[in-house]
Amino acid sequence: MCGIIAFADKTILNKKPVINNMMDMIKHRGPNSSGEYINDNVALGFRRLSIIDLKGGSQPILNEDGTVAIIFNGEIYNFQSIRKDLVAAGHVFKTHTDTEVLLHGYEEYGMEELLKKIRGMFAFLIWDDNKKEMFGARDFFGIKPMYYYHDGDTFIVGSEIKAFLKHPKFKKQLNKEALKPYLTFQYSALDETFFKGVYRVPEGHYFTLKDNKLTIKKYWDMDFKANHLSFDETVAAIDKSVSESVEAHRISDVEVGSLLSSGVDSSYITALLRPEHTFSIGFDNKKYHEGTAAKELSDKLGLDNTSDIVTEKEALDNFPLIQYHLDEPDSNPSCVPLYFLTRMAHKDVTVILSGEGADELFAGYANYGFHTRSHAIRVFADGLRKLPRGVKYRIAHGLKKMPNFHGRLHLYESTAPAEEFFIGEALVFHEGQADKILQPEYRQSKSVRDIVTESYKKVRHYDDEVKKMQYLDIHQFMPKDILLKADKLSMANSMELRVPFLDKEVAKVAAGIPTKYLINSHNSKYALREAANRHLPEEWASREKLGFPVPVKQWLEDEPFYKEVRKTFEQDWVKEFFDQDAILDILDKTYRKEADDRRKVWTIYTFLVWYKVYFIDNEIPHYIADSNKDKIEA
Known part of the structure; x- marks a missing residue:
């Protein structure tokens, strides 16, 4: 696991100090060593976190005659079998790394x-000096990040945007069009990031740079197509694929642990992995402590569990540091516990397995149509889902006009076209609400509908509305929020986080599962839960999903926290973006408990903290410990 950064620019003659300065900005991704490859055309920089082939895995790695170089961030889990084929084909290896397998494989x-051929999580760059071409690829789901900037003769590409800031030709500008969609989605929702001219290489794509011309091409995508397996066969297929994936993801020359919450996803992974160390986090507010359930499961499985709490003061003081590491604002509250969880785990292990991706692949979100605890309503909704499309849509439109009643939302989302109501798992401000608080020049952007339509167009032939929603989240919420924070906040603490559910072999199984086996009158993610129950204590996998609960409401109703947020909202520079009176009103009503707009306040506050770090302070925040923490009983 590492950090990679590169640039192509013939006009910069002395490239070494530039690439070294850029590498220093991502030292947290690879504190063990660094390396570079430089010629007249390009400079490649690499920071290493040693995981496999501890002695021989330094990068860049060159081919036999030194004409092709590679830098790589990630893990290839089937590299040993591919290596055998390459050796048989006559390639000579200098290391035992998966990196060199990619090089000779190319x-x-x-x-x-x-x-x-490959199976894994990756972002890698190859310079072919024979062809004078640069190639780069990002993994199937976007587990590992890759950004690029292309302006005139300058092309920059790498793991984190903060490294771009040290390139003399990079023009740091705020992308004004990113703010409005962010207020709706809670994350940077456009292909162009919050930094003008900086884009993501999309998940499942690779690029070619030749004669300063950039070409980006898709090589993989999720394709849902229901198979004809029975329910029992489906559960068996899930368990086999996940078990094999966990086995592949345990390959490491350093110790592997797991993150453990109260939910089924991390519990399933932990039960299969059986690591020496598991890790959990909670808050000083007792209602929000995942560690209790995690400790219970660890004890039942006979595993060690280390848990800690995050204090309100720790969260507030270190929030700028968290947003710095994310590169772009992300108001998902779970960013806070994840940062502290990986910081704690770093004391014992270097590699951790986690449960990201299960909700998207196996339909675990309530917004896919699971909004009631009433079994009768669930059974009725299952029947409605089987009706012809036109009949379902007419029922949905009728339900939409009705006065609210218990089960109405569940029934509506079980019958309506996904395009009509689902914009992705996160929703904070509706567009009209965003317009009311934004200054006029920040109201211009792609509409929410335009953003999600790009994904819906690719699955318009689907008859299954749940599959449409899954596809959208796989290409929006998951890579731009869930996986981004998983990578950035683990690497902030020099940790490699692996996600066994997001394996292309597991995805093959998930793509074929009929929705009736996933969301039905029994539960959401039903078939996955049944597979997990083979390895967990009885009924553990049926526990209600909590999803990293964070006490944002309690924080904002606590006077010291509220005053700190208000002090930020009151700054003069905030008027550039927002109607200051409007956002202060939202904050004050939340503090006085006249309204519960915690997510809106948190989303505004997150952006302002991020903007201050990158555009006002222009310095790296430092970790601040809570000196009173030892007095608080965990």
Whole structure:
């Protein structure tokens, strides 16, 4: 696990100090060593966190004659079998790393064929000096980040945007069009980031840079197509694929642990992995402590569990540091516990397994149509889902006009076209609400509908509305929020976080599961829960999903926290973006408990904290410990 950064620019003659300064900005991703490859055309920089082939895995790695170089961030889990084929084909290896397998694999198969063969999480860059071409690829789901900036003769690409700031040709500007969609989605929702001219290489894509011309091409996508397996066969297939994935994800020359919450996803992974160390986090507010349930499960499985709490003061003081590491504002409250969880785990292990991706692949979110505890309503909704599309849509439109009643939302989302109501798992401000608090020049952006339509167009032939929603989240919420924070906040603490559910072999199984086995009158993510129950204590997998609960409401109703947030909202520079009176009113009503707009306040506050870090303070925040923490009983 590492950090990679590169640039192509013939006009910069002395590239070494530039690439070294850029590498220093991502030292947290690879504190063990660094390396670079430099010629007249390009500079490649690498920071290493040693996981596999501890002695021989330094990068960049070059081919036999030194004409092709690679830098790589990630893990290839089937590299040993591919290596055997490459050795048989005559390639000579200098290391035992998966990185060198990618290098020779590129030479032997080319980019497209190589990407079809590999299994893993990755972002890698290859410079082919024979062709004077740069290639780069990002993994299937976007587990590992890759950004690029292309302006004139300058092309920059790498793991984190903060490294771009040290390039002399990079023009740091705020992308004004990013703010309005962010207020709706809680994360940076456009392809262009909050930094003008900086884009993500999309998940499942690779690029080619030749003669300063950039070409980006898709090589993989999720394709849901229901199979004809029975329910029992489906559960068996899930368990087999997840078990094999966990086995592949445990490959490491350093110790592997797991993150453990009260939910089924991390519990399933932990039960299969059986690591020496598991880790959990909670808050000084007792209602929000995942550690209690995690400790119970660890004890039942005979595993060690380390847990800690995050204090209100710790969260507030270190929030700028968290937003700095994310590169872009992300108001998902779970960013806070995740940062402290990986910071704690770093004391014992270097690699951790986690449960991200299960909700998207196996339909675990309530917004896919699971909004009631009434079994009768669930059974009725299951029947409605089986009706012809036109009949379902007419029922949905009728339900939409009705006065609210218990079960109405569940029934509506079980019958309505996904495009009509679902914009992704996160929703904070509706567009009209955003317009009311934004200054006029920040109201211009792509509409929410335009953003999600790009994904819906690709699945318009689907008859299954749940599959449409899953596809949208796989290409919006998951790579731009869930996986982004998982990568950035683990790497902030020099940790490698692996996600066994997001394996292409697991995805093959998930893509074929009929929705009736996932969301039904029994539960959401039903078939996955049944697979997990094979390894967990009785009924553990049926526990209600909590999803990293964070006491934002309690914080904002606590006077010291509220005053700190209000002090930020009152700054003069805030008027550039927001109607200051309007956002102060939202904050004050939340503090006085006249309204519960915690998510709106938190989303505004997150952006302002991020903006201050990157555009006002222009310095790296430092970790601040809570000196009173030892007095608080965990």
